[in-house]
Amino acid sequence: MSDLLTVRGLRLGFGKTEVVHGVDLQVLEGPYGLGVIGESGSGKTTIGRAVLRLHPALDGSITYRGCDVLTMTRVELSAYRREVQLVFQDGDGALDPRMSVQSAIAEPLAIHRTVARGERRDRVAALLAEVGLGSDLLARYPHELSGGERQRVVIARALALEPKLLVLDEPTSALDVTVQERVLQLIERLREHRSLGYILISHNLAVIDRLSESCVVLYQGAVVERGRTRDLLTTPLHPYTRALRAAVPELGVGRPPSTSRLTDGPPQTSSLLQPAGQGCSYADRCPLAVKMCRSQTPVLREVAGREIACHRAEDSLSL
Amino acid sequence: MMLEVRDLRISYRDQVVASVPTLDLEPGQVLGIAGESGSGKSQTALALMGLTRYANGVVSGSMVLDGRELLTLSPRQWRLVRGRDIAMILQSPRAALNPTMKLGALFSRTLRLHGMDKEERGPRMVQALAEVVLDAEILDRYPHEISGGQAQRFAIALVAALRVKVLIADEPTSALDVTVQAEVIDVLRNLRNRHGTAIIFISHDLSVIGELADAVMVMRDGAVVEQGSAESIFNQPTQEYTRMLLAAIPVIGGRSR
Numbered sequence: 001m002s003d004l005l006t007v008r009g010l011r012l013g014f015g016k017t018e019v020v021h022g023v024d025l026q027v028l029e030g031p032y033g034l035g036v037i038g039e040s041g042s043g044k045t046t047i048g049r050a051v052l053r054l055h056p057a058l059d060g061s062i063t064y065r066g067c068d069v070l071t072m073t074r075v076e077l078s079a080y081r082r083e084v085q086l087v088f089q090d091g092d093g094a095l096d097p098r099m100s101v102q103s104a105i106a107e108p109l110a111i112h113r114t115v116a117r118g119e120r121r122d123r124v125a126a127l128l129a130e131v132g133l134g135s136d137l138l139a140r141y142p143h144e145l146s147g148g149e150r151q152r153v154v155i156a157r158a159l160a161l162e163p164k165l166l167v168l169d170e171p172t173s174a175l176d177v178t179v180q181e182r183v184l185q186l187i188e189r190l191r192e193h194r195s196l197g198y199i200l201i202s203h204n205l206a207v208i209d210r211l212s213e214s215c216v217v218l219y220q221g222a223v224v225e226r227g228r229t230r231d232l233l234t235t236p237l238h239p240y241t242r243a244l245r246a247a248v249p250e251l252g253v254g255r256p257p258s259t260s261r262l263t264d265g266p267p268q269t270s271s272l273l274q275p276a277g278q279g280c281s282y283a284d285r286c287p288l289a290v291k292m293c294r295s296q297t298p299v300l301r302e303v304a305g306r307e308i309a310c311h312r313a314e315d316s317l318s319l
Numbered sequence: 320m321m322l323e324v325r326d327l328r329i330s331y332r333d334q335v336v337a338s339v340p341t342l343d344l345e346p347g348q349v350l351g352i353a354g355e356s357g358s359g360k361s362q363t364a365l366a367l368m369g370l371t372r373y374a375n376g377v378v379s380g381s382m383v384l385d386g387r388e389l390l391t392l393s394p395r396q397w398r399l400v401r402g403r404d405i406a407m408i409l410q411s412p413r414a415a416l417n418p419t420m421k422l423g424a425l426f427s428r429t430l431r432l433h434g435m436d437k438e439e440r441g442p443r444m445v446q447a448l449a450e451v452v453l454d455a456e457i458l459d460r461y462p463h464e465i466s467g468g469q470a471q472r473f474a475i476a477l478v479a480a481l482r483v484k485v486l487i488a489d490e491p492t493s494a495l496d497v498t499v500q501a502e503v504i505d506v507l508r509n510l511r512n513r514h515g516t517a518i519i520f521i522s523h524d525l526s527v528i529g530e531l532a533d534a535v536m537v538m539r540d541g542a543v544v545e546q547g548s549a550e551s552i553f554n555q556p557t558q559e560y561t562r563m564l565l566a567a568i569p570v571i572g573g574r575s576r
Binding site for chain 1: 355356466467496497498499500501504523524525526527529530563564566567568569570571572
């Protein structure tokens with residue numbers, strides 16, 4: 001299968017601070033999901049924005065179906081943004097409070113002039129039906145919708161231009177579990193019907209597990225583990241992936257309290273200012289860290305059918 | 320029984336938004352309240368904090384803490400109970416912290432308002448911070464200078480320092496990353512074990528409730544659907560709605576690609 005999107009050596013920053021240090025990503029032609037896992041501050045949202053060229057790249061390349069995204073002209077970029085759409089976590093913030101559902105979904109059709117004015121109304125109703133909402137919502141405003149309805153409207157708006165690739169940034173994190181379940185089912189259905197490729201950004205491992213073929217784990221702006229989603233989540237190898245996996249609450253009671261996971265949290269902004277390349281960024285939290293981890297930065301290498309950036313990957317295997 | 324709630328009804332303009340027939344809590348016990356948005360779980364929490372009146376709500380029934388009826392307290396009496404005997408932590412802990420005050424001043428002021436001597440405050444603050452695994456240097460920072468997980472732990476440190484009897488935690492980890500969520504749950508567990516604090520843990524996610532709760536109450540549309548020991552709710556739910564809530568939790572390895 002060929003690549004829909006390829007990202008190589010992407011480096012991103014804010015001002016003089018580099019926050020994403022050389023990330024590679026690959027999304028195959030749909031239906032295909034790439035999961036991006038990471039905590040707040042890991043750079044996952046910035047990467048999603050950079051894919052749409054909403055955030056400038058310091059270095060690296062982004063290739064969409066053979067075309068270099070970073071050197072696209074305005075006209076090319078406009079065409080690219082028809083095919084690649086972003087869905088935010090917060091359906092509330094993503095919708096203009098003064099626009100009805102009808103106008104919100106019709107707006108991209110009007111801007112990109114892909115559908116004649118007279119046909120827009122029907123198209124909007126069809127999109128709304130596709131995300132499981134009735135046309136009675138067309139005249140409503142965002143504040144009159146529930147969280148789940150709002151997120152469906154955001155998805156319908158993203159689908160209006162028949163995209164090939166979606167960037168889903170925490171699409172269900174703001175929703176109750178029952179509503180989340182229905183949105184997950186919707187994404188599952190859409191990916192098959194429309195052969196969608198997507199980048200699914202989430203900190204929820206169960207959501208990543210359900211909706212992605214492969215995934216990467218980000219820690220402080222670098223990929224620490226990459227591979228097939230099922231392998232990564234059933235037998236995580238990188239100590240950070242293991243910590244994430246162990247932190248997921250499992251259904252049921254009587255689990256012994258987890259031990260040794262309490263630390264004073266990931267270092268805050270100050271450490272981001274340090275140049276990358278001074279040892280492993282996870283060493284301070286890592287139970288397996290040895291001297292070498294603080295002096296040499298581990299690079300991604302293949303271990304047990306996946307890529308992992310850890311000096312102690314082999315030792316992790318035997319744990 | 321430390322806290323006994325009977326026939327609690329919360330209404331706004333004659334419309335009942337939540338009713339809880341019975342809610343009992345012993346010291347050191349954790350009660351999980353599960354439900355979706357609009358189920359009445361947060362309204363129940365507001366009533367237990369004596370805050371409903373400030374939203375023009377009316378509460379009837381009875382809420383007895385250590386033999387004392389709370390529903391008949393005056394606003395002035397409530398101020399001595401709230402924060403001291405019953406306290407609350409919220410989904411966004413930073414919103415609960417005054418952004419113009421350094422955490423040290425905020426902490427000290429809270430202890431002073433609840434009548435703690437100056438000599439006692441310092442050691443109590445240091446000890447409470449240690450219990451939630453925060454460095455005392457955090458006292459010199461402003462709320463916006465700390466992470467969400469640290470802010471939530473700081474809020475729990477206030478609870479620990481005041482030896483609160485009942486802590487109401489309303490979606491305390493819903494805005495946090497999974498590893499940070501696990502840390503906050505550990506801190507709450509420590510609080511319960513060390514000081515015997517009873518906790519009412521409110522969440523839409525039963526899997527998070529399962530980490531901590533001894534008893535569970537499931538609410539929907541303002542009514543209690545089912546309540547019982549955590550074990551019975553998780554292993555033998557009797558109501559269809561509880562089963563649905565349990566089934567909605569995504570599980571790793573459930574339906575992998």
